[in-house]
Amino acid sequence: MHQLNLRIFVVLCLFLSSLAPSFGRTESSSIDSKSTSVQKVIFDTDFSVPPQDDGTALILALKSSELKILGVTTVAGNATVQQATFDALRVLEIAGRTDIPVYQGANRPWMHEKTEFATRVHGKWWSDEAPPPPPGGFAKKLPETESAVSFIIRTVEQDPTEITIIAIGPLTNIATAIRQQPGFAKKVKKIVIMGGAIASLPNGGGNVTPNAEFNFWVDPEAAQVVIRSGIPIILTPLNVTAKTDFSKQWFDEIIAADTPLTRLIKQTMGPFYEKHPDVHSQMYDQLTVASLIDPTLVKAQDLYVDIDINHGPDYGTSLGAKHPWEGGEGAVKISVQYDVDFNRFIEMFVKRVSAK
Amino acid sequence: MNSTMLRAASFALLLTASSILALGEKPKVIVDQDARGPASTDMQSILMFAQSPDVELLGVTIVSGDQWVREEAEHTLRALEIVGRTDVPVVEGAQYPLINSKDESELWEGQFGVLEFKGAWTPALYHEPNLIPPLREGEPTTKPLHEHAVDFIIRMVHKYPGQVTLWAGGPLTNIALAIRKDPEVVSLARQLVLMGGGFNVGKSGIQEINGRREFNWWFDPEAVRIVMSANWKKVTITPLDVSVKTGLTPELQSRISKTDTPLTRYLTQFSEPSYMWDEVAVAAFLDPTIITDQKELYVNIDIDHGAGYGQTIFVEKGTSVPSWWKLATVQFDLNTEKFYQMYVHLMTLPVKAAQTASVR
Secondary structure, three states, X not given: OHHHHHHHHHHXXXXXXXXXXXXXXXXXXXXXXXXXXXXXXXXXXXXXXXXOHHHHHHHHHHOOOOEEEEEEEEOOOOOOHHHHHHXXXXXXXXXXXXXXXXXXXXXXXXXXXXOHHHHHOOOOOOOOOOOOXXXXXXXXXXXXXXXXXXHHHHHHXXXXXXXXXXXXXXXXXXXXXXXXXXOHHHHOOEEEEEOOOOOOOOOOOOOOOOOOOHHHHHOHHHHHHHHOOOXXXXXXXXXXXXXXXXXXXXXXHHHHOOOHHHHHHXXXXXXHHHHOOOOOOOOHHXXXXXXXXXXXXXXXXXXXXXXXXXXXXOOOOXXXXXOOOOOOOOOEEEEEEEEEOHHHHHHHHHHHHOOO | OOHHHHHHHHHHHHHHHOOOOEOOEOOEEEEEEOOOOXXXXXXXXXXHHHHXXXXXXXXXXXXXXXXOHXXXXXXXXXXXXXXXXXXXXEEEOOOOXXXXXXXXXXXXXXXXXXXXXXXXXXXXXXXXXXXXXXXXXXXXXXXXXXXXXXXXXXXXXXXXXXXXXXXXXXXXXXXXXXXXXXXXXXXXXXXXXXXXXXXXXXXXOOEOOEOOOOHHHHHOHHHHHHHHOOOOOOEEEEOHHHHOOOOOOHHHHHHHHOOOOHHHHHHHHHOOOOOOHHHHHHHHHHOHHHEEXXXXXXXXXXXXXXXXXXXXXXXXXXXXXXXXXXXXXXXXXXXXXXXXXXXXXXXXXXXXXXXXXXXX
């Protein structure tokens, strides 16, 4: 019965997607569309095991032959940097991909200090507490001794204009690499970023302060440096992730497959869906990874974007407009996603994450 | 005076004389500088360290500020050749501040008035960052170390845990990046000593009437925020308040030129009358008794991008402050004659014969 439903669903999806030919016609001209060759990527993440979105985003990337992950670099954000590191090592171990090295990165954002507010809202980026053991205990493998920033610089210098960075946490590591190494920015092929919320587009509210999105809010200064760096950027802001929903239906389909990774997902997310079967769960980082694999899943437009780094009520807010504005002289034109073909996206996601 | 008292007194004297010498071990120092050349306050501070027999100079790390980093590195290599200290590695660091930029400074000036000095961004001095104009003092034959300043700092504090003094005479970009790249830098370093900031001083800032807008800190305010909010064992600040009580006068210059060495010839030819911003921070490190008034304060910097961007901010000790405010020892007055004596002594010491670079 369930399998039948899935088949009907897949057919329906394919039908619906054929009705939406405009997807993939991004208005951005600077960034090439679907690439046939394997893309070499660095996976920079404020990781923790599922239900954290970074967790399933990494699983999607691991299960996508279009991507070759050269290394996972960790940063403080959702979790402490240590938890990000040890959780990433554990997920790679479960996936049987201990060949992928993990490099620990920044333990704090550039400027943002711990506040009483920060301790009340989501995220442990301000903490030094020891990481809890991931499901099944700590992985046997340890992180590399080289720092995340050194690895990022070295990898890009060795293979200029060939490396894509997937950045789905605060942008501290990337900004540090840009500022340490003159000429680094020119050698990065592109960065796909989950971050920000563009107030001037629909669904432009923030998810941590009224207007600020979490990743950008944790390290606004780093976000500004990366946005202004001149590296070709594709941004997945909240405006587009608002159109995604990892509802229980999709969770059930994934755990119907029995693999080490789906067992992990079942173990970590199951109790949540038991308790809240009707929950809406946005797919932030997963969409960034999916749209790198298949840019036709999303619609994007070129906007001038900058980040407010003043320590006032709009700290960490991203602003976007078709033209530069007074006070926004530093804004840089980047590609901003604003719509997604959710059916094709979730189909890809479920299929790949549940693959043997 | 009985013999016990005599022994105690001479012990105290000995302690004072060797105040920076930890049980015979020379303090290990990394000098981080925006080393404008030739013979600027930046370069003279490097030369004082290079001439001092009392420190182990691990290396000179360079950062953009007064000039661009690549040009500064060349001037530093040349200066170290002149004093025969080619054993000291010169290591290039950050080319740009974390956030501040020439463009932003010009937008700021449009609202709040023109700044008198903007280092490498000063319109009359400006050139492209990778351009290295000919060196008036001659071209160096030595090369910078093939390593980044940030990595050099990280490597040295790990190699000599608890022993390395980071002495900073320029914008703090390299040190801030090192902290964010490897948070252990702070706990592994022995201490941080720096020239920067201004407190209760009404001159010598980069606008005539604002001594709290000090150049090093203004050039990269966000780096100062990172560095000053870190949990160092000890932070010592030589601010403009001390600088303005010093002067490289023609009289002082003539005390140098009485001795004839390659270094005194270099200084006589290229040094210019000015405050001795960085030299006094070296002298106070080598002999803390040069400082006659200092105070512990919570010290940080304004990083809001408005009228006060880059200005020193500080709070009295004992005030209840959030955890990111950290105490620093701030110098306010000095014994100028003692300072000048040390300066003249170091600058007139014989220079060493050229040495081959050692492997660090």
